[in-house]
Amino acid sequence: xxxxxxxxxxxxxxxxxxxxxxxxxxxxxxxxxxxxxxxxxxxxxxxxxxxxxxxxxxxxxxxxxxxxxxxxxxxxxxxxxxxxxxxxxxxxxxxxxxxxxxxxxxxxxxxxxxxxxxxxxxxxxxxxxxxxxxxxxxxxxxxxxxxxxxxxxxxxxxxxxxxxxxxxxxxxxxxxxxxxxxxxxxxxxxxxxxxxxxxxxxxxxxxxxxxxxxxxxxxxxxxxxxxxxxxxxxxxxxxxxxxxxxxxxxxxxxxxxxxxxxxxxxxxxxxxxxxxxxxxxxxxxxxxxxxxxxxxxxxxxxxxxxxxxxxxxxxxxxxxxxxxxx
Numbered sequence: 001x002x003x004x005x006x007x008x009x010x011x012x013x014x015x016x017x018x019x020x021x022x023x024x025x026x027x028x029x030x031x032x033x034x035x036x037x038x039x040x041x042x043x044x045x046x047x048x049x050x051x052x053x054x055x056x057x058x059x060x061x062x063x064x065x066x067x068x069x070x071x072x073x074x075x076x077x078x079x080x081x082x083x084x085x086x087x088x089x090x091x092x093x094x095x096x097x098x099x100x101x102x103x104x105x106x107x108x109x110x111x112x113x114x115x116x117x118x119x120x121x122x123x124x125x126x127x128x129x130x131x132x133x134x135x136x137x138x139x140x141x142x143x144x145x146x147x148x149x150x151x152x153x154x155x156x157x158x159x160x161x162x163x164x165x166x167x168x169x170x171x172x173x174x175x176x177x178x179x180x181x182x183x184x185x186x187x188x189x190x191x192x193x194x195x196x197x198x199x200x201x202x203x204x205x206x207x208x209x210x211x212x213x214x215x216x217x218x219x220x221x222x223x224x225x226x227x228x229x230x231x232x233x234x235x236x237x238x239x240x241x242x243x244x245x246x247x248x249x250x251x252x253x254x255x256x257x258x259x260x261x262x263x264x265x266x267x268x269x270x271x272x273x274x275x276x277x278x279x280x281x282x283x284x285x286x287x288x289x290x291x292x293x294x295x296x297x298x299x300x301x302x303x304x305x306x307x308x309x310x311x312x313x314x315x316x317x318x319x320x321x322x323x324x325x326x
Contacts, residue, residue: 009045012057018094021061026080026088068098090214096123103152104224115150117175120211129170144172178208182237208238252299254292275300
């Protein structure tokens with residue numbers, strides 16, 4: 001057997017400890033500064049390192065959370081504000097909460113889906129962004145300038161802060177991938193067009209869903225109706241990878257982006273359209289078949305006659321399909 005591998009606590013990393021300090025107070029585990037010290041004094045980090053080290057980091061973090069209106073003081077007692085509680089409940093980095101909150105206070109000249117996609121890619125919770133390749137730089141920079149009125153933040157000057165400008169380009173590229181995803185581009189096309197890997201695409205979509213959900217919650221907290229509506233819509237679209245027009249029919253079990261597009265293009269654009277559709281017409285559609293047609297009819301409350309039910313029982317033998325067909 002090999003030797004036991006040594007492990008080291010990463011608790012003192014700013015991104016990690018910010019969320020833990022906030023949740024410690026928001027969840028009621030501590031309500032004073034000394035109480036927070038005592039709580040973290042029982043952690044693995046405190047066991048490995050000098051307790052005074054983590055106390056300095058905690059004090060700095062508490063000051064940051066207070067300055068950003070996530071904590072409030074009542075004498076020696078510390079309590080989480082409404083913003084602090086909501087950020088903690090959403091499991092996002094408090095810095096992400098600050099970025100989203102500040103954006104809610106200053107809407108862009110044009111509020112679009114790209115506005116919110118760039119906003120969430122601008123947060124630390126999006127994770128590694130998609131770095132542009134050298135051959136993409138000029139095109140992305142041109143498009144970024146074209147869409148500048150849609151951003152919540154100002155584009156950094158390339159010559160004053162080259163690193164920040166490159167970071168912004170990566171955020172914009174990631175936002176463009178998400179925009180293409182909800183325009184129903186196939187995974188293969190996205191991988192080829194943007195030079196990304198399937199795992200990166202999956203991670204980006206999952207993080208986008210989480211951060212759009214967080215954005216809609218914070219928009220509700222601050223009464224930003226337009227952003228609440230748009231972020232909720234985009235959350236549903238990113239989850240399915242669909243255009244807005246498919247939102248109604250993809251709520252049906254068994255209908256995803258591919259089958260939804262087939263139904264829509266054949267004229268079945270609402271729940272009522274499917275309810276009124278002749279059963280045979282549904283079964284004749286690609287990737288539908290009698291089994292799914294019956295399920296769709298049952299979900300929309302349509303009546304199937306005896307002959308139609310018998311035809312289902314006699315139905316065709318089905319072969320296993322691919323996920324991409326869904």
